[in-house]
Structures are given as C-alpha cells and as structure tokens.
Amino acid sequence: MSELPSTLRGVLIQAAGTQLLLPNAAVAEVLSYSDPEPIAHAPLWLLGRVRWxxxxxxxxxxxxxxxxxAGSQPAAGGRRRVLVVKAPGGHARLPYFAFLADGFPRLMSLSEATLETLAESSDPGRCIFARVAINDESAVVPDMDAVESRLRSELPEAA
Structure with missing residues (x-):
C-alpha cells in the first residue's frame, strides 16, 4: 500500500466574503472574467453561465x-476571475461548474504543519465541508458535492 504524500497542493481563492481552499487537482482552468449569460429565475448565487x-x-x-x-459585491474591474472546476459527481450534463474569484488564486503547499481544521460542517444544508487555518489565514473548504447538488436542483437540464 502506498503512503499518502506529506504535502498536498491547494488553491486559495479570494471570494467576496471569504477565502476558499480547493484541491489543485479540482481546478480545470482560471479565466478572465466576462459577464455570464443570465439564467432565467436563477437565485442570486447562480450568476449565469460562462462559455468554456x-x-x-x-x-x-x-x-x-x-x-x-449575501450582500457582498464582487470586486470590480479586471481583478475578477472565473475558476472552472471539475464537478465531483461525474454527471454527463454537469461535468464542470465555476466559482467567481476576486483576483488570481494562490497555489499553496499544504501539510499537517501548515493546515489546521478549525471546524467541520455539521449542517447538511450548507455547502461548507470545513473551516480551516492555513498558517495565519482562515479559509473555507467548499463541499463540492453539495454545490453540485444545489446546481442540479436549480438547473433541470443538468439533473
């Protein structure tokens, strides 16, 4: 049996009200922001669709x-980015989704010495897997399965 690596690569993303920590392997590409195509009757968190x-x-x-x-506004101008990520469920109609980011993501090396779990989510209605500290910074690890599930419930064509 192989050993787990002593360090993992993660991507730290500044989002309007917090920082998100994602595994580097989940990120397919970082794009410059362009206005998304609106989705009729979408909730405020679903900004639209981007072409990729x-x-x-x-x-x-x-x-x-x-x-x-909930009241935050994304960063204005050329700082916004779109992070296309692989959806974990492997559904043919929703293989990817994207997160809005304020600026470029930062690649980080994570180890037991640099990463501390502050709290795991106990609320099944939330899309947070855990709250963590990376050195002196706090971040949220999204529950990618929960995000995908919420998207599939809002997008009938993706179900």
Whole structure:
C-alpha cells in the first residue's frame, strides 16, 4: 500500500466574503472574467453561465450560495476571475461548474504543519465541508458535492 504524500497542493481563492481552499487537482482552468449569460429565475448565487471549451458552465458566487456574505459585491474591474472546476459527481450534463474569484488564486503547499481544521460542517444544508487555518489565514473548504447538488436542483437540464 502506498503512503499518502506529506504535502498536498491547494488553491486559495479570494471570494467576496471569504477565502476558499480547493484541491489543485479540482481546478480545470482560471479565466478572465466576462459577464455570464443570465439564467432565467436563477437565485442570486447562480450568476449565469460562462462559455468554456464548448461548454456552458454555471458560475457560482460561493459567498452568496452559502450565505457567508449575501450582500457582498464582487470586486470590480479586471481583478475578477472565473475558476472552472471539475464537478465531483461525474454527471454527463454537469461535468464542470465555476466559482467567481476576486483576483488570481494562490497555489499553496499544504501539510499537517501548515493546515489546521478549525471546524467541520455539521449542517447538511450548507455547502461548507470545513473551516480551516492555513498558517495565519482562515479559509473555507467548499463541499463540492453539495454545490453540485444545489446546481442540479436549480438547473433541470443538468439533473
């Protein structure tokens, strides 16, 4: 049996009300922001769809999705980015979704010495897997399965 690596690579993303920590392997690409195509009757957290490699990828504002900062406005101008991520469920109609980011993500090396779990989520209605500290910074680890599930419930064509 092989040993787990002593360090993992993660991506730290500034989102309107918090920082998100994602596994580097989950991120497919970082794009410059362009206005998404609106989705009729979508909740505030579902900003629309962005075009990426022939896909119409739903764009999520995580801070609004999980109610971290429901009144926040994303950073203006050229600082906004779109992080296309692989959906964990492997559904043919929703293989990817995207998170809105304020600026470029930071690649980080994570180890037991640098990463501390502050709290695991106990609320099944939330899209937070855990709250963590990375050195002196706090971040939220999204529950990617829960985000995907919420998207599938809002997008009938993705179900």
């Amino acid at each position: 490699r022939g896909w119409q990828v739903p764009l999520v504002d995580f801070s609004r999705l999980d109610g971290i900062d």
